[in-house]
Amino acid sequence: MRAKHMELSGWGRSRVATVDAWRPERMPDAMAVLGAGHPGGLIAYAGGRSYGDAPLNDGGSVLMTGRLDRILAADWEAGEVVCEPGVTFGDLMRVALAHGFVVPVTPGTGFATIGGGVANDVHGKNHDRHGSFGDHVRWIDLALADGEVRRISPDSDPDLFAATIGGIGLTGIMVAVCIGLRRVKSNAVRLYERRARDLEHFLTLQESARDAATYSVGWIDATARGRELGRGILETAEESRATAEVPPGPRRRMPLEMPGFALNRMTVGLFNTMYYNRVPAEGRERHARLGQFLYPLDSIEDWNRLYGKRGFYQFQCVLPDAGAPAGLRRLMEEISAAGTGSFLAVLKSLGGAGRGHLSFPMRGYTLALDFPAKPGVQDLMRRLEHLTLDFGGRIYLAKDATMSAESFAAMYPKLDAFRDVLERVDPKGRLVSDMARRLRIRGTGA
Ligand SMILES: Cc1cc2nc3c(=O)[nH]c(=O)nc-3n(C[C@H](O)[C@H](O)[C@H](O)COP(=O)(O)OP(=O)(O)OC[C@H]3O[C@@H](n4cnc5c(N)ncnc54)[C@H](O)[C@@H]3O)c2cc1C
Structure with missing residues (x-):
């Protein structure tokens, strides 16, 4: 598999990065990308709906997860699905609705992916009632920087789980996510x-x-x-x-x-x-x-x-x-x-x-x-x-x-706990992004 040298931006288009972009079709290819050496580090880039630099890695590599979009298992009695991280909220919502369920929390765009939803612990218009997306994630198969794949849940590894929910992709590459759905009466x-x-x-x-x-x-x-x-x-x-x-109308384009x-x-x-x-x-x-x-x-x-x-x-x-x-x-x-x-x-x-x-x-x-x-x-x-x-x-x-890195540290009181997990699972800092460097998330250069 080959990388494409290209420019990528966040949704706001104000931050641009030149990257080697890898776009695997299947999970074994994604694992091979993770295992290859990336001198400038690697980060996942999913739907690109984050506005800034969370999924960017200027001068390094990005693993594009858009084609890793399969639903791997579903239990329509219990309301539980397991899917690859590149499945979009919109697609999962359509499938769930056909079975009388909804994805319990979704951001304001259906083009964001499940991997991106976990990595930013996204919220919707029902946060008071149903919390954020991470509250409905039952387990995650996470490929660590050294290639080991671990199934993590709030019971099996509470710290790594807590660092991965909202962890902007720095703890590992998610390869499968198990989500609890909510039953509804209509669409x-x-x-x-x-x-x-x-x-x-x-x-x-x-x-x-x-x-x-x-x-x-x-x-x-x-x-x-x-x-x-x-x-x-x-x-x-x-x-x-x-x-x-009402059938959905045709999509219009910004001319x-x-x-x-x-x-x-x-x-x-x-x-x-x-x-x-x-x-x-x-x-x-x-x-x-x-x-x-x-x-x-x-x-x-x-x-x-x-x-x-x-x-x-x-x-x-x-x-x-x-x-x-x-x-x-x-x-x-x-x-x-x-x-x-x-x-x-x-x-x-x-x-x-x-x-x-x-x-x-x-x-x-x-x-x-x-x-x-x-x-x-x-x-x-x-x-x-x-x-x-x-x-x-x-x-x-x-x-x-x-x-600024200073404001970030003052606003996020559990940053030290997050840093401890990164030190444990990725001591060499192989997973890195422009955001991680800008906010000095590891406490040092990145
Ligand atoms: C129109 C619009 C409305 C929005 N509304 C809301 C809202 O209501 N609520 C809200 O919370 N957010 C909202 N957002 C923000 C958006 O939901 C988040 O930025 C979300 O993370 C984007 O997901 P993505 O798939 O585009 O991921 P990207 O933006 O591509 O990546 C986001 C992060 O996820 C990581 N990541 C992605 N996949 C994986 C993986 N497989 N393994 C490890 N890390 C991974 C990336 O490395 C990156 O750090 C909105 C965005 C837009 C454009």
């Missing part, structure tokens, strides 16, 4: 949309949705200021008994690279006002396919080209409950004053900590939004990073491309 949800006039109103609505709703997600107008700061739409959803027959100047305070502000007003003041209710609700952007292929050639950054933090009202206000003020043309911000509540040493969630509120890569944006990201620290929060590695 649809009842979707309720309500306007929130400002941040305070938003948080009041979202707080009551925490216990009452299965799914909830808020869309905030990031350009609103003054009395309207934090206004937006809160969506909540419940599983429906009635099946939705071309948008010029950077097309996104400015005026165009984005106009879009956001239209978005806010599309929901009547008294709210509305409708029936929607689960896929449409869970993966709203997946019908537009390559939507990341919207931000032009230079790409964009996504900022996502979580603030603990206590600091959230004041902290979110400060973040929104900073963002709105910067006026860098960000679209909608997403605001969600999170229910508690994940199982992984580097899991992102904590009980609190998470805010996510995009910034086109323009001059000055790195300074803005730095200010938002410091505000996040001031309010006791943390930044999400799946989205990050700019955080």
Whole structure:
């Protein structure tokens, strides 16, 4: 098997790496890639839906897992599947729904893979109710840097398991993952949309949705200021008994690279006002396919080209409950004053900590939004990073491309436990990424 020398980027297209990319068709080939010497180290690259540099390894190798996408076993009585890591959430969801189940937690795109979902311990719109993806993983077959394949579970090797959930691919290459599914009555949800006039109103609505709703997600107008700061739409959803027959529409493609100047305070502000007003003041209710609700952007292929050639950054933090009202206000003020043309911000509540040493969630509120890569944006990201620290929060590695090693260490209190595991399973640091080097995850150069 041969590697292809090529450029790869994260979803934000602002971080680019030149790599030797290996794309095995079958697991034995993947094991041979792992066993070969890689002077610049190796990291898994799956769906490429992480925004920054988690799956990149400039000057080294990447193992592309996209073709390792087989479902290996399924028990449709118990609701359990075992699959290769390159299976996407969207595909697994379709198969599960056909048998009356759902993947219990899924990120906002069906193109992310199961391997990527474990490695970032991803969360969905139901974190208060169902936790993060790692909570539903029963065991993992993990190929360590020296080629040994170990089946790890919370009982067999709790530390290695906790380091692998949310471990951004540094503990080994996952070769199979066993997932517990959740039974549902249909492929649809009842979707309720309500306007929130400002941040305070938003948080009041979202707080009551925490216990009452299965799914909830808020869309905030990031350009609103003054009395309207934090206004937006809160969506909540419940599983429906009635099946939705609507066939999925054709996928649309971003027709071309948008010029950077097309996104400015005026165009984005106009879009956001239209978005806010599309929901009547008294709210509305409708029936929607689960896929449409869970993966709203997946019908537009390559939507990341919207931000032009230079790409964009996504900022996502979580603030603990206590600091959230004041902290979110400060973040929104900073963002709105910067006026860098960000679209909608997403605001969600999170229910508690994940199982992984580097899991992102904590009980609190998470805010996510995009910034086109323009001059000055790195300074803005730095200010938002410091505000996040001031309010006791943390930044999400799946989205990050700019955080400093110092802030990372301050935000992730179990980093030392994670480092101990890496020292045990990969003392030579064969598995490495641009993110690991930037954040000095091993405590040294990488
Ligand atoms: C539109 C959109 C919406 C999103 N919404 C959410 C959301 O709601 N919630 C959320 O939590 N995240 C969300 N994300 C982020 C996304 O879910 C994560 O970044 C996820 O990890 C991407 O998976 P991937 O398959 O693309 O992995 P990649 O981005 O390719 O890789 C991610 C990490 O997984 C590691 N990895 C992948 N496969 C393996 C393997 N077999 N063995 C070891 N390591 C492996 C890689 O090394 C890397 O560190 C969203 C992203 C997009 C683009």
